[in-house]
Amino acid sequence: MSMQSKNLFSTAVMAMALATSSAAIVTPLMTDAAYAQGQSGGKGNAEARGRGQDSDRRSNGAENRPNARAQSSAALQSRDRGALASELRGLNAANASPQALANAAPDSMPGRLATFKNEYQSVYDATVTLNDATQELADYPAFSSDFAEGTPEYDADLALYQAELSDLQAAVNDAELALIEASADYTDSYAELTGGVQLSPQAEEELMQLLGLW
Numbered sequence: 001m002s003m004q005s006k007n008l009f010s011t012a013v014m015a016m017a018l019a020t021s022s023a024a025i026v027t028p029l030m031t032d033a034a035y036a037q038g039q040s041g042g043k044g045n046a047e048a049r050g051r052g053q054d055s056d057r058r059s060n061g062a063e064n065r066p067n068a069r070a071q072s073s074a075a076l077q078s079r080d081r082g083a084l085a086s087e088l089r090g091l092n093a094a095n096a097s098p099q100a101l102a103n104a105a106p107d108s109m110p111g112r113l114a115t116f117k118n119e120y121q122s123v124y125d126a127t128v129t130l131n132d133a134t135q136e137l138a139d140y141p142a143f144s145s146d147f148a149e150g151t152p153e154y155d156a157d158l159a160l161y162q163a164e165l166s167d168l169q170a171a172v173n174d175a176e177l178a179l180i181e182a183s184a185d186y187t188d189s190y191a192e193l194t195g196g197v198q199l200s201p202q203a204e205e206e207l208m209q210l211l212g213l214w
Contacts, residue, residue: 087200113193120186122186129178145158
């Protein structure tokens, strides 16, 4: 999916979470801050120790900094890729072909990945449906009639208008419920896929790209 599709999905799920006042809808697109907060426990002590050692480090080997930085960057990239692969673990089965995922046993990792992918698509489709229904309702014109108020023809026009407007509003309501249900199913599939563990934003992005969702 394109970046526009990714943003549409993110907006939809966050909107449903706010609309239902529920913390149950947690997705890979809402977790950057939460994940960062969970990883920051020991940061304060580390920073305090680091400040005490800064003056010693500044006086050593300024001429070696360019090479050191290049080596550090390469090492960091390698370490990050290794950490990412380690975090994903069995989720690397997302590299399997779409046919293999579709034919996998439901309780296997490829099967859970297939379910997750389908639930993601369901949320996206429900979002598009809701957007279309909402726009159609917003675009519906104000009532008007060629007949004088109080005449049978005017009353007939008004009744028809109200019926059509009610149908449009019902379509929006149905689409909202469908999106809430799809979001809940998506959340369940995410928890099932990760064993209830919240992946880092980097791992989530990698997973989505492997599945061809982003």
